[in-house]
Amino acid sequence: MASPVISIRLQILPRARALEVRLRLPVGRASHRIRFPAWTPGSYLVRDFARNVTRAQGVVGNGLAQLSKVDKQTWLIEGAADDVPIEAIFQIHCADPSVRGAYVDDRRAFAEGAAILPWVEGWESSPHELELAPVDNFGWCVETSMSSLKVNDWGFGTYREPDYLSLIDHPLVWGELDRLGFRCGDRPHRIVLHRPLEGDGKRLAADVGRVCRTHLGLFHNDAPFQSYAFMLRLAAEGYGGLEHRASSALLATREAMPRPSDKGASAAYRQLLGLFSHEYFHAWNVKAIAPAGLGVDALAAEMHFTHLWVFEGVTAYYDDLALVRSGVIHLDHYLQALAETITRVFRGNGRRQQTLAESSYDAWTRFYKQDANAPNAIVSYYAKGALVALSLDLLLRERSGGATSLDDVMRALWVKHGRTGLPLAEGDFERVAADVADESLEQFFSDYVYGVEDPPLAELLRSHGIELHWRPAHGYGDAGGRADTTPFAVDLGGRIEAAGAGVRVAFVADEGPLAQAGVIPGDEIVAWQGRRPTVAGLELFQRDAAPGDHVELHVVRDGLVQPRTLRLEAAAKTTAWLRPVPQPAVAQQQLQSCWLADTAVT
Numbered sequence: 001m002a003s004p005v006i007s008i009r010l011q012i013l014p015r016a017r018a019l020e021v022r023l024r025l026p027v028g029r030a031s032h033r034i035r036f037p038a039w040t041p042g043s044y045l046v047r048d049f050a051r052n053v054t055r056a057q058g059v060v061g062n063g064l065a066q067l068s069k070v071d072k073q074t075w076l077i078e079g080a081a082d083d084v085p086i087e088a089i090f091q092i093h094c095a096d097p098s099v100r101g102a103y104v105d106d107r108r109a110f111a112e113g114a115a116i117l118p119w120v121e122g123w124e125s126s127p128h129e130l131e132l133a134p135v136d137n138f139g140w141c142v143e144t145s146m147s148s149l150k151v152n153d154w155g156f157g158t159y160r161e162p163d164y165l166s167l168i169d170h171p172l173v174w175g176e177l178d179r180l181g182f183r184c185g186d187r188p189h190r191i192v193l194h195r196p197l198e199g200d201g202k203r204l205a206a207d208v209g210r211v212c213r214t215h216l217g218l219f220h221n222d223a224p225f226q227s228y229a230f231m232l233r234l235a236a237e238g239y240g241g242l243e244h245r246a247s248s249a250l251l252a253t254r255e256a257m258p259r260p261s262d263k264g265a266s267a268a269y270r271q272l273l274g275l276f277s278h279e280y281f282h283a284w285n286v287k288a289i290a291p292a293g294l295g296v297d298a299l300a301a302e303m304h305f306t307h308l309w310v311f312e313g314v315t316a317y318y319d320d321l322a323l324v325r326s327g328v329i330h331l332d333h334y335l336q337a338l339a340e341t342i343t344r345v346f347r348g349n350g351r352r353q354q355t356l357a358e359s360s361y362d363a364w365t366r367f368y369k370q371d372a373n374a375p376n377a378i379v380s381y382y383a384k385g386a387l388v389a390l391s392l393d394l395l396l397r398e399r400s401g402g403a404t405s406l407d408d409v410m411r412a413l414w415v416k417h418g419r420t421g422l423p424l425a426e427g428d429f430e431r432v433a434a435d436v437a438d439e440s441l442e443q444f445f446s447d448y449v450y451g452v453e454d455p456p457l458a459e460l461l462r463s464h465g466i467e468l469h470w471r472p473a474h475g476y477g478d479a480g481g482r483a484d485t486t487p488f489a490v491d492l493g494g495r496i497e498a499a500g501a502g503v504r505v506a507f508v509a510d511e512g513p514l515a516q517a518g519v520i521p522g523d524e525i526v527a528w529q530g531r532r533p534t535v536a537g538l539e540l541f542q543r544d545a546a547p548g549d550h551v552e553l554h555v556v557r558d559g560l561v562q563p564r565t566l567r568l569e570a571a572a573k574t575t576a577w578l579r580p581v582p583q584p585a586v587a588q589q590q591l592q593s594c595w596l597a598d599t600a601v602t
């Protein structure tokens with residue numbers, strides 16, 4: 001018997017800030033269990049999407065029927081006879097402005113599939129048809145990368161996907177929309193934005209097109225999609241992206257868009273291009289080459305795995321690398337971004353406490369739920385993962401004289417696990433890398449992935465004609481990446497931030513001067529050597545003071561003023577910057593040109 005089609009009708013209710021989801025259920029079953037995901041693939045935090053359901057109602061034939069709740073995200077409805085239609089209706093409040101939820105107002109709407117679409121237990125593998133109902137009187141259209149069955153010029157109508165997991169892997173965007181189209185080979189790509197279009201859309205499409213061609217070229221123009229859509233939302237604030245199989249949802253500030261008068265690429269625009277690059281690379285690395293165990297049932301609770309760093313760290317390495325390879329940014333800006341990543345990892349002592357594998361496993365409760373102690377306790381699987389990917393890439397290149405690289409590892413993964421759909425289990429990445437390298441990489445992974453050693457970045461970069469330098473920070477907002485002539489002379493062992501008219505302690509490093517003086521995060525510093533401190537004043541102080549000096553200060557905690565004495569330490573050199581070796585040897589030049597060469601197929 002052919003599998004029944006699960007039909008779902010989606011109606012936006014703009015003024016109610018809600019969506020109505022109406023599921024037509026298969027007939028002839030004693031009962032149905034309808035479940036919402038707890039999380040969405042690509043964002044490793046339990047979000048409990050079912051908590052946004054404000055009304056759940058069953059309809060059997062012409063009458064109402066009860067939907068009873070059996071756990072936090074599951075509803076049960078009794079079945080009906082073969083000739084009686086049965087439906088479940090959910091109204092969902094949509095007020096999450098991120099790319100990981102659903103949002104509705106009278107200007108626009110957005111929905112991440114997992115946030116609004118439940119599955120019917122037992123029918124996850126059935127074809128799913130989604131009817132997107134028109135939004136009357138709003139002049140909107142709708143955009144999605146789903147396969148259309150019968151839709152009108154505005155995108156409203158019926159879409160069809162082969163199963164539930166495919167259905168929720170396409171974000172939906174409603175509103176007055178513009179499209180910036182470009183082609184990569186025979187594959188159409190589009191950037192979807194809300195009107196009015198702000199900034200230089202033509203340049204954005206041209207630059208993103210170059211980056212996409214570089215990624216495609218890495219995989220010899222073989223891709224897991226036939227066309228691709230970037231759903232970009234520009235807003236007053238916010239930043240983020242979520243990858244899907246043939247599309248991605250991106251959020252950035254309006255200031256990130258290039259202007260027609262821009263000569264170079266601003267820092268915000270370079271970051272935006274990096275976001276496009278990151279989510280696009282995920283089409284291969286995590287969507288096609290996917291972690292083992294990611295079935296529908298895995299969406300009910302946390303899914304722990306130790307190789308999340310492969311999906312996020314390796315992607316974080318390739319996102320900026322593709323920008324310099326494609327020529328949309330210059331080498332100095334690439335080195336700046338790379339040095340910022342190095343700084344992020346090396347500033348925190350958390351890299352000594354948590355391995356990359358542990359960081360991956362505990363993403364749910366540690367990386368996604370960071371507190372003020374995070375830099376002491378955890379390491380980012382993005383940032384350290386990117387540095388391990390860089391180290392592996394440069395190590396393979398150095399040992400093979402440029403003949404073998406991480407590019408080959410990614411192509412091998414694509415052929416073995418991407419094209420075939422064979423999931424990537426823990427340890428598979430290491431095995432494929434060792435096969436490509438034709439040597440054991442056990443020590444490498446044991447030190448840098450399963451251990452807390454620092455990868456030998458300085459040596460590896462030097463062999464590719466790049467010098468790594470270290471200096472102290474010069475301010476609390478100093479992210480590294482540049483040389484500096486006015487760094488701090490002393491460290492307080494923490495980070496200070498502005499709070500009202502004064503300052504507050506945002507972070508306290510283990511065993512640093514602040515920690516030794518008993519100061520904790522959240523303390524307000526009301527007096528610093530008898531004066532009210534400011535962030536700028538403390539930064540000046542840290543440049544002029546000497547190690548060993550003592551400082552008398554007063555903090556307020558829980559409404560009580562307390563005196564403290566700090567003993568200052570010499571500022572640690574944990575801020576990185578990079579530059580090309582001034583007079584590189586031929587071997588260094590050759591390795592560098594191979595490493596940074598554009599992979600686009602011309």
Ligand SMILES: [Zn+2]
Binds near residue numbers: 278282311312315
């Ligand atoms: Zn990512």
